[in-house]
Amino acid sequence: MALTSSPAPVAFLGPAGTYTELAALLACPEQPHLHSQGSHPLVPYPTIIACLEAVATGQQEWAVVPVENSVEGGVSMTLDALWQLEGLQIYQALILPIRHALMGRAKALEQIEQVYSHPQALAQCQVWLGSHLPQATLxxxxxxxxxxxxxxxxxxxxxxxxxxxxALYKLPILACPINDHPDNCTRFWVIGRSQPKADLASPGGSHTSLAFSLPENVPGALLKPLQVFAEQGLNMSRIESRPTKKSAGTYVFFVDLENAPDQPYLSPKVIAALEQIAETLKLLGSYPVHDLSKQGGIAFPN
Structure with missing residues (x-):
């Protein structure tokens, strides 16, 4: 399902200037209306869960949220919110290259006593920070x-x-790039409300994401759903566990699957087999992936 051309706002993790805002501006190359804040306004929210709650409750039609960084792994707040909230669907994915910059008014690095940023950004620059700003509190x-x-x-x-x-805040860049890994990139999801009709509930594409919990924590419990994927020739591009928050030692498993070239959706046969195994199964969507990290460069909207 393509995003509508109506000027529906897009929720993102703010304030302005975050990588999530940039991902929202760059999302969906085949959807020009998303490139313009004027025709498709962006609305900042203070947290990831607030973005997703805004869509789940109908306050906003779309949200763009980070889901995984190539260095630091999954974004737990996004995964937990998708498991807890109802009626959300992944419509597209965007992989964005990340170049971290250190900015401020200091005349020299030796003057800096505090460095502020999102925990993922701090972790992605920890070697550089330890070498160049050992005196600073993170x-x-x-x-x-x-x-x-x-x-x-x-x-x-x-x-x-x-x-x-x-550039937006008119602050001097003191050093750039400072991320420890030059190929650092983050994957974002475009999230909307799931549609009532099954044939409209997912746009289809190269990947399918789902999450499931298992009825009991016993030997071989996880092997059963993995065997379903293997028997159907489905490659897992990611698997990650998160606590169910019900009791210690119980987990939710998040899986990304690569769809067969001629099958842009997860087949009913696979879904039926997983429903027989899982305690709870959530199909998060089948969708296309736009990988900007493999392009020669990206234009940074103003």
Whole structure:
């Protein structure tokens, strides 16, 4: 299902200048209406779960959220929210290359006493920070841009964010790129409400995502759903577990599958087999993936 051309707002993790906002601006190359804030306005939210709750409750039609970083792994807040909330569907995925910049008003790196950023960004730059700013205290924030206003008046503070954020907030870039791995990239999902009709509930594409819990924690319990994938020739591009938060030692498993070239959806046979095994099964969507990390470069919207 293609995104509508109506000017429905898109929720993103704010404030302005985050990588999630950039992903929202760049999402869906075949959907030009998404490129313009004027025709498809972006609405910042303070947390990932607030973005998804806005869609689940009908406040917004779309949300763009991070789901996995190539260095630090899965984004637990996104996965937990998708398991807990009802009526959400993945419509597209976008893989965005990440270039972290250190920005602030300090005259020299030696002056910096605090570095603010999202925990994932701090972790992705930990080697550089340990080498160049061993004296600085690392302070996690809800997003990479949450504390950018602080450094306008505090020269002893700096923020790790995108080069686009530095331009938006008119802050000097002190060093860039500072991420420890040059091929660092983050995968984002475009999330909308699931549709009532089965044939409209998923747009179809190269990947399918699902989540399931198992009725009991016994030897071989996880092997059964994995055998279903193997028998049907489905390759798992990712599997990750998250606590159910019901009792210790119980987990939800999130799986991304590569669809067969001639099958853009998960077959009813596979779904039926998984329903026989799982305690709870949530089909999160079949969707296309746009990998901007493999392109020669990307245009950064203003």
């Amino acid at each position: 302070i996690p924030t809800r997003s990479t841009t949450e504390e950018l206003d602080r450094v306008q008046t505090q020269p002893m503070a700096a923020v790790i964010a995108s080069e686009r954020a530095a």
